[in-house]
Amino acid sequence: MAAQFFDRLPVRLTAIEATLREHLVEAAAAAEKLLPSNDEVSLQEWVECRMPGEIELRTDGSGLVLLKPLAKSTKGKGGGKSSSSASAVQAFMSRLPGDSFTQQEEDLRNEIVSALEKSSLSLSAVSKHARIRPAAKALLPDNVPLEEWIERRIGAEVSIDAEGPRTCRLQGANDPPKEKKESKDAFFARLPKDSFLPEEERLRLAIFDFLAAWSNQELATLNSMANDRVVTEAKNALLGKTATNLKEWIERRIGGELRFHDNRRGGHEIHLMDAARPFMAERVARLRHMGPPMGVPMGPPMGAPPGMMYPPPHMMSGPPMVPGPVGRPPHMMGPPMPPRGPERHQERSHRDKDRNAEASNEGATKKFFEKLPTDELLDKELELREALLDGLDRFMAEHPKEEGLALSALGSDKVVKPIKTELLKGQVSLREWIDRRIGGEIQSKMGKNGQVIIKYREGAGPEAESEGADQAVDAEAKSEAFFTSLPPDGFTPEEETLREVLLTWLETFMGSDAPTLIDASANAEIQEAKNMCIPRQSGVSLKSWIDRRIGGEIATWRENGRSEVVSIGMRDQWNEVAVAANAEEEALKKEAKAGKEKQKIREVIDLRLTEMWAMGKEEEGAKEHIRAVDDAEVLMKFCFIFYLQLLKPSCC
Numbered sequence: 227m228a229a230q231f232f233d234r235l236p237v238r239l240t241a242i243e244a245t246l247r248e249h250l251v252e253a254a255a256a257a258e259k260l261l262p263s264n265d266e267v268s269l270q271e272w273v274e275c276r277m278p279g280e281i282e283l284r285t286d287g288s289g290l291v292l293l294k295p296l297a298k299s300t301k302g303k304g305g306g307k308s309s310s311s312a313s314a315v316q317a318f319m320s321r322l323p324g325d326s327f328t329q330q331e332e333d334l335r336n337e338i339v340s341a342l343e344k345s346s347l348s349l350s351a352v353s354k355h356a357r358i359r360p361a362a363k364a365l366l367p368d369n370v371p372l373e374e375w376i377e378r379r380i381g382a383e384v385s386i387d388a389e390g391p392r393t394c395r396l397q398g399a400n401d402p403p404k405e406k407k408e409s410k411d412a413f414f415a416r417l418p419k420d421s422f423l424p425e426e427e428r429l430r431l432a433i434f435d436f437l438a439a440w441s442n443q444e445l446a447t448l449n450s451m452a453n454d455r456v457v458t459e460a461k462n463a464l465l466g467k468t469a470t471n472l473k474e475w476i477e478r479r480i481g482g483e484l485r486f487h488d489n490r491r492g493g494h495e496i497h498l499m500d501a502a503r504p505f506m507a508e509r510v511a512r513l514r515h516m517g518p519p520m521g522v523p524m525g526p527p528m529g530a531p532p533g534m535m536y537p538p539p540h541m542m543s544g545p546p547m548v549p550g551p552v553g554r555p556p557h558m559m560g561p562p563m564p565p566r567g568p569e570r571h572q573e574r575s576h577r578d579k580d581r582n583a584e585a586s587n588e589g590a591t592k593k594f595f596e597k598l599p600t601d602e603l604l605d606k607e608l609e610l611r612e613a614l615l616d617g618l619d620r621f622m623a624e625h626p627k628e629e630g631l632a633l634s635a636l637g638s639d640k641v642v643k644p645i646k647t648e649l650l651k652g653q654v655s656l657r658e659w660i661d662r663r664i665g666g667e668i669q670s671k672m673g674k675n676g677q678v679i680i681k682y683r684e685g686a687g688p689e690a691e692s693e694g695a696d697q698a699v700d701a702e703a704k705s706e707a708f709f710t711s712l713p714p715d716g717f718t719p720e721e722e723t724l725r726e727v728l729l730t731w732l733e734t735f736m737g738s739d740a741p742t743l744i745d746a747s748a749n750a751e752i753q754e755a756k757n758m759c760i761p762r763q764s765g766v767s768l769k770s771w772i773d774r775r776i777g778g779e780i781a782t783w784r785e786n787g788r789s790e791v792v793s794i795g796m797r798d799q800w801n802e803v804a805v806a807a808n809a810e811e812e813a814l815k816k817e818a819k820a821g822k823e824k825q826k827i828r829e830v831i832d833l834r835l836t837e838m839w840a841m842g843k844e845e846e847g848a849k850e851h852i853r854a855v856d857d858a859e860v861l862m863k864f865c866f867i868f869y870l871q872l873l874k875p876s877c878c
Contacts, residue, residue, distance in 0.1 A: 238778030240798060241729065249368070280314060280369070314369040319378055327379070330365040335380050337361045342384065342396045349373060349392035351751070354730070356723045356758060408468040414478060422479075425464035430480055432460040437496065438509040442652050448473055448486060448494040455589050594653045595662060597744060602767050603663065604790045606649045611664050613642045618668070618680065630679030633657060633670060701765050708764035709774060717775070720759040725776050727755045732780065732796050740795040740803075743769060743782070787811030 239247060257269050273283045282294045322328065327335060337358045341347060352358055353372055362372050376384050376394070387393045417423065422430065436454045440446045451457055452472055461472050473494065476484055483502035486494040498506060598604065603611065617639055621631040636642055637656050646656055657670050657678055666683065673679040712718060717725060731749055735741050746752050747768065760766050769782050769792055781797045784790075787810030795804070 236778065236797075241779045241796075244779065252363075277314070277317075314367070315371075315374050318367060318370045319374075322379070328365075330361070331379065334358070334361040334365050334375075335383075338376070338380070338384060338394075339396065342394060346393050346395035349386060349394055352394050354723065354726055354751075356719060356755070359723065359726075360719055410468070410470045410474065413465075413468040413470050417479070423464070425460070426479060429457070429460040429464050429475070432457045433476070433480075433484070434502075434506060434509045435513070437498070438506060438513050444651075445489075445495040445497070447489070448496065451496065453589070453593065591654050591658065594650075598663070599743075599747075599767065604649075605784075605788075606645065606790045607663060610642070610645045610649055610659075611667075613639075613645055614660070614664075614668065614680075617642060618682065622682075629673055630671075630681035632673070633660075633678045633680050636680065704763070704765050705770070708761070708766050712775070718759070720755070721775060724752075724755040724759040724771075725779075727751050728772070728776075728780060729796075732794070740793040740800055743792040743794055746794060783807035784811050787814050 235243070257272075261267050261269065261272060270283045273281060280295070282292065284292055322331070337355070338352065341352065341355055341358060347355070349372075353362070362375075366372060366375055373386060373392075376386060383397055384394055385397050387395075417426070432454075433451065436451055436457050437446060452461070457472075461475075465472065465475060473486065477486070483499050483505075485497045485499060487497055489495045598607070614636065617636050618631055621628070621636075633656060637646060650656065650659060660668050660670055660680065668680050669683045670678055670680045712721065727749075728746065731746065731752060732741070735745075747756075756768055760768070760771055772780050772782055772794070777797070779797055780794060781800050781804035782792050782794050783800075783804040784792055784807055787807050793800075793804075793807075797804070
């Protein structure tokens with residue numbers, strides 16, 4: 227039976243095995259410090275005397291040690307503890323001095339107070355804090371929760387909320403009470419039935435201006451709109467003190483203009499209704515500086531009789547109402563007068579909104595780059611970089627005296643364009659991506675002809691390949707130096723914190739699909755632990771650290787071996803998927819490497835054949851025949867033979 231059990235276990239320790247190992251090593255170290263060195267008192271005797279009724283520690287008939295819990299310490303949904311757990315806590319607390327702290331207690335108290343002086347923290351965050359956790363481990367037995375020690379020993383200084391999220395805070399430093407928000411029913415009940423509030427007008431206009439400026443091929447979503455700065459400001463002005471969200475306001479106040487449909491990613495796509503199309507066309511025209519809008523009025527329109535209000539668009543039974551000129555009939559109207567007074571102010575307001583739209587685009591660009599890893603390029607980025615470098619190499623070889631390659635020409639290249647479109651998705655320009663992601667290799671600037679050109683930076687390019695190779699070796703050496711500095715049979719405190727945070731996050735992740743490293747990096751706790759654990763100058767990515775340090779517990783992989791996004795999951799749940807995907811990725815890398823080698827050989831052959839053709843040594847079909855060869859060694863032979871042929875004097 228024992229052999230079968232061990233055969234089922236993986237080569238590396240599972241998560242529960244690692245936990246067991248950690249506790250046993252700590253127990254052995256504690257027993258060595260506590261028990262007499264002459265073996266007069268055994269660990270079994272200490273257990274039976276000092277913690278009766280909690281665990282069973284004995285030897286069986288074969289002389290093997292058995293360790294079992296006699297009663298599990300559990301917590302019910304109401305937070306109540308079992309009698310055995312309560313007695314264990316009471317027994318521990320009774321051994322502590324009543325009028326002072328032990329040194330270990332003093333250390334733990336200082337760490338907790340120091341952390342809470344900065345801000346209140348959840349009980350979970352306190353338990354996992356990089357400095358609090360080791361201090362708590364040194365003091366508290368496993369069956370005594372940190373929460374119990376805080377409440378019983380430093381409750382006069384630190385309080386834990388009894389209701390809602392268990393938040394720890396210093397006494398007398400409570401967070402300011404949250405302002406009570408207006409309920410949804412009360413909010414919608416006070417809105418006018420036949421018009422908009424000024425704040426509503428502002429929000430509706432911000433939404434339509436956002437949609438008018440949307441240039442992505444995919445439909446705009448509620449999430450992307452909610453991240454727009456102008457929309458957010460208008461939303462906060464209207465809904466900030468209410469319990470109503472943006473989606474509910476749109477559905478209940480302008481539902482006749484905009485509708486939501488769920489997409490495959492679980493987001494809410496925004497669809498424009500027919501009633502809103504004229505107004506949207508005018509907002510697009512305004513964005514393109516084609517004159518003032520003449521669409522659905524917001525609130526009382528100019529020239530309308532006093533007290534007359536236009537209903538919200540979703541309440542209209544027909545097309546949107548458009549006010550006509552007041553006074554003379556249209557055929558008697560003279561030429562339009564130049565704008566003045568309120569209209570001039572309105573034009574300035576529109577210019578301000580255009581500037582706001584530009585600021586919104588800057589925000590979208592910032593968010594695009596924030597989603598990219600800071601310490602490495604995605605696979606699709608590497609593919610785009612390779613295509614750009616290849617195109618630049620070809621251009622500089624054919625036009626060595628030119629100032630640089632026009633970016634517009636390279637961006638429309640049949641190889642570069644599809645990669646660029648797939649990666650950038652119209653959210654940022656190719657020049658922005660070059661400057662911010664590979665600006666150390668390629669420089670972009672305005673050429674003499676007024677076009678944006680790119681060229682290699684000084685010290686980069688083909689002539690610097692050997693230097694680049696040296697830098698790659700140096701980066702690899704830094705990475706290896708980092709891993710060599712880590713303990714081979716354990717973790718540093720920073721590693722332990724990062725490991726615990728990742729495991730906790732994965733165990734609580736909701737969803738049928740595996741999460742991604744992008745999801746993980748968006749978690750503030752994980753990002754903070756990563757920054758503490760992995761120095762930026764080491765050049766080590768989170769994926770590399772996971773693979774090399776906790777790969778037995780957590781797996782990483784790219785879907786089908788091709789995806790730009792790295793998935794992450796518990797090894798015991800996703801092992802088969804991860805192993806298959808990683809094997810496919812490795813095979814694709816080898817295939818790509820072999821293809822690049824063949825392509826380089828073909829380029830050499832093309833050059834030699836071109837020289838031969840120019841000397842009148844063309845052979846019918848030879849070029850096509852050579853290009854059809856797949857074997858790299860045969861290609862090299864062809865290249866060598868034709869090169870010798872080129873050197874022969876022409877005798878016939």
